[in-house]
Amino acid sequence: MSTFRGSHAVSALGVGTLVAAVIHHGTEIGAVSGAAGPLLALALDGGIAVAVIVTGRRIAARDLSPTEEWRVARWAAAGTVLAVGAFAATLAVRVAEGRPLVEPLFPMLVAAGAGSLGGATAGYYAVRQAAEARRARDAVRAVSFVNHLLRHDLRNDLSTIHGYADLLAAESDGDDHAAVVAAKADEGLDRIEATSAVADAILGDADSSRVDLAETTRGVLASVADGESTTVEADLPEAAPVAANDGVRSVVHNLVENAIEHGGRDVTVRVAVRVGADGDALADGVAVADDEVALVVEDDGSGLPPEIRDGSFFADDRSAADPDGGVSGLRLVATLAEAYGGSLAPGESPLGGARFVVTLPHAPAGSTGSDT
Structure with a gap:
């Protein structure tokens, strides 16, 4: 059984707007002479509603978690409320001024569809940007962890090598091979410290x-x-x-x-x-x-x-x-x-x-x- 997701909610907003537009303009065809006007109006607000439905389906095709989809749906709902609310405020002003309201439902349907579409689009990019920022933070943490892990393990290994080289040097007479091993171990330790300092500086972990x-x-x-x-x-x-x-x-x-x-x-x-x-x-x-x-x-x-x-x-x-x-x-x-x-x-x-x-x-x- 499929679960109702945020992408379905976005498509539902579009379906609701489309149904309202079809019903409204369908009644207009019988009330006015000629069907060209209502059909043209339906192409506008209905077309926007169809775009919202398609946006919902495309969001469903993206690799978003349910939480991210619902965040996009909330953006779409907020866009719808803001657009319809702004248009309703203009109607209230006209009523307060005593002006007649001529067919307010059509522009309100356009506003609702445009608000849903704009909100869904903005929500999708906001979710994607947040996901990219989260992946970047995770990558920085991973690099920082590997840097400190390698620093710790390699330092211990080279210190052990240096210790055994000192023991070999003490047991051998005139053999400088152990001295070379010890020198290279010291050089490796210095290189680890320098490399670790570079990594800390680039990652922002360095203390001045x-x-x-x-x-x-x-x-x-x-x-x-x-x-x-x-x-x-x-x-x-x-x-x-x-x-x-x-x-x-x-x-x-x-x-x-x-x-x-x-x-x-x-x-x-x-x-x-x-x-x-x-x-x-x-x-x-x-x-x-x-x-x-x-x-x-x-x-x-x-x-x-x-x-x-x-x-x-x-x-x-x-x-x-x-x-x-x-x-x-x-x-x-x-x-x-x-x-x-x-x-x-x-x-x-x-x-x-x-x-x-x-x-x-x-x-x-x-x-x-x-x-x-």
Whole structure:
């Protein structure tokens, strides 16, 4: 036995309006000369009623729960009541003014049908939007749960590996294999912490803390040694605290790696950090506000990538995780900068290549948050 659902209620509104229109205009045909007028009127209000019936059937064909269907039905009923009520109010005004009412039922049927149709349509899109928002919240919760689960389990596994590597190193003489395993375990732990911080920042779960951008940059550059075809120059202050989390390391790492990868052979990469409160905040043509810290990464390579030069990079809404090389890294940098309350700005470097400036909120010693 089928259950009466909200879609049936919507169709019932249309059927009721259609029956009323047929009866009303059927009596008109015998009361007036000629059937053209009543039939034309029936085509109007009856056509709207048929559209309401079809809308109800289409709602039934959608994958909506009974609760969602009844929500659409309530919207349709509310639209009918509002439209009929508004029209009835105009009739009341005309009566109060002493004006005669000429065939009020026809426009009232049109108003009822239009109100039902508009209410059902608005209700359907409201339900769909709510469902999409709910799915988005569920997806965020799922990603956040997986992030914390992987962080916990992988950290435990790597800590166990590190412990066994220490035991092997103590039992072996002159064998550096255990040391390599321990070093790789430490590197994996650092990578997990950085990745977790990135995920927390993107998901909005990160607690703001004071991170020394200058010290973080020194750590990243220490792992990027000058090669035969790469020269890295650094201009860093003693300290540059920003309001962020450990994901700042990914910001620095991706910008430096992007400059090295796209700069070409014999590229020179210059990395600088500017604190807005310092007197040299305007050095190299980089303007920094008093409450900001800027990370400047530039090179003498071939210049800005085409996607950034023509602006399509900023218009494209693909995920920062898309495997498209350096552009993917820049997407991640832009996303993290925005999550921290900062920004990423591309430009041309005086060296002849590309320049990227990331501005982040300054976090002086008296600000809230813990040091990391």
